[in-house]
Amino acid sequence: MTEISADTQGALRLLEAVLFASAEPLSIEVLQQQLGKDADVPALLAELQEHYQQHGVNLVEIDGQWSFRTAPDLASLMKITRRPRRKLPRATAEVLAIIAYHQPVTRAEIESIRGVETSKGTLDILLELGWIRPGKRRETPGRPLNWHTTSEFLSHFNIASLTDLPGLEDLKAAGLLDTRPVLGDIAREQEVSDSPVADEDNDFAAWIKDDVEETDDKAVAE
Numbered sequence: 001m002t003e004i005s006a007d008t009q010g011a012l013r014l015l016e017a018v019l020f021a022s023a024e025p026l027s028i029e030v031l032q033q034q035l036g037k038d039a040d041v042p043a044l045l046a047e048l049q050e051h052y053q054q055h056g057v058n059l060v061e062i063d064g065q066w067s068f069r070t071a072p073d074l075a076s077l078m079k080i081t082r083r084p085r086r087k088l089p090r091a092t093a094e095v096l097a098i099i100a101y102h103q104p105v106t107r108a109e110i111e112s113i114r115g116v117e118t119s120k121g122t123l124d125i126l127l128e129l130g131w132i133r134p135g136k137r138r139e140t141p142g143r144p145l146n147w148h149t150t151s152e153f154l155s156h157f158n159i160a161s162l163t164d165l166p167g168l169e170d171l172k173a174a175g176l177l178d179t180r181p182v183l184g185d186i187a188r189e190q191e192v193s194d195s196p197v198a199d200e201d202n203d204f205a206a207w208i209k210d211d212v213e214e215t216d217d218k219a220v221a222e
Contacts, residue, residue, distance in 0.1 A: 025065030
């Protein structure tokens with residue numbers, strides 16, 4: 001870092017300590033409360049991010065939340081073994097994929113894309129994981145809820161924003177694409193969605209399912 005004043009150095013040390021001590025990513029608003037109203041938190045974050053750029057851990061922002069994570073080039077060397085979580089049911093992976101690519105999307109639209117009824121238990125699993133959230137109600141008959149993904153969803157899959165969701169070719173190249181029918185050709189139902197990130201190359205359910213089932217060998221960075 002460039003030469004800075006003692007006051008700024010103190011603020012940087014406090015910011016560093018707060019981020020390291022937190023068990024979860026923190027927003028600028030929360031950090032501002034910790035450092036005080038006079039602190040220029042965005043500038044301090046940029047300074048700290050630059051400082052850690054070549055370190056073993058990097059300061060990263062995902063969906064407006066800041067945290068320290070293992071440097072990407074070291075992630076493969078920082079494996080830990082832990083008991084696998086329960087497998088994500090195929091129907092749940094399909095619903096999550098539809099919400100991810102077509103949000104905001106209603107339950108009726110999800111069912112229209114999948115071609116089958118969506119059970120309450122499917123949404124409950126995703127809510128329990130913290131990967132989806134209800135949004136505003138549609139101004140249509142019945143006023144159905146819109147469903148969105150959450151910051152926890154982005155953080156779990158290490159995605160900075162929805163525009164970084166992988167497409168069909170990305171999944172094929174990574175060997176993660178399930179060749180069986182997953183979403184009933186979700187692209188042909190694209191008119192249901194009003195999301196700008198919906199794309200005919202998107203086939204995300206297989207990747208989600210594989211990622212959740214293979215949690216016994218996961219990088220510390222995640």
